[in-house]
Amino acid sequence: MTAHPAPRTPVRMMLRGALVPGMIALPVLAGAFWTYAGERGALSALAGAATVFVVLVVGLLGITAVVMGPAATSMAGAGVVYLGQLVVIMAIVALLTRVDWLDGRSFALSAVAQTIVMQVGQIWGYVRARHEIHPGSLDRGATS
Template identity: 50%
Template sequence: MTTPPHRTPVQGMRRGVLVSGVAGTIVLTIVGAMAKGADGALSALAGSLLAFVVILVGLLAITVIVAGDPAVSMAGAGVVYLGQLILLVGALLVLHGASWLEGDVTAFSAVVATVLLQAGQVTGYVRSRHVLYPQVGRA
């Protein structure tokens, strides 16, 4: 008898990130446009898409980590989260001097989008159906 592959929470997390990311990007771009016009919309779009891409890349890394040893998956996810924040702050610092962006709007949009994306990721994790201890029952 073969053991069925264990389900991971990544599919639910991906769904939560995609829904919150698309909705957040649209809303933040509209808010940026209302606040600072076309430059604000572009800046808000850049900030929210930057956060969206960083979180999606981190989710790909979490996919690899969850496929490995379950004992280290939470620690690995914590390292990925810290790496995401460092990458996002570094990218914002690089974009800070860009003359074609409103720096405050870009930073605000990136921070709000990051919070929305993390909320979507956590909601997807909580709502997903997955095995908590996949090693139990294996001999």
């Protein structure tokens, strides 16, 4: 009996595409900001990247639940997930403004970089998971 590989579903591949580069980016960004702004910058960069990492992964899981639900509520559900992500990030930023160790520039730049890394990974995962619906439909040179 041969083992069949797990199907490459878009959600699974998007999650993997976001998780792997996102986890790699955490220490890379902290290290980069250590050289830029010292220990305080590294800690702030790690906080920014980790905040985005957690919020985007939870949001991706939330979108998964929305997509599994009724199609009529998909757009509204996606909007709720997106707004929820924004609210959570803003709440975390508001809470962190009260701490004295935070370097705002390192936090913000790291958060933006982590967002870009994870979004590119998520898109890459989605593209890799696409399934051909009509033979030849995924060929770039195919003509109708």
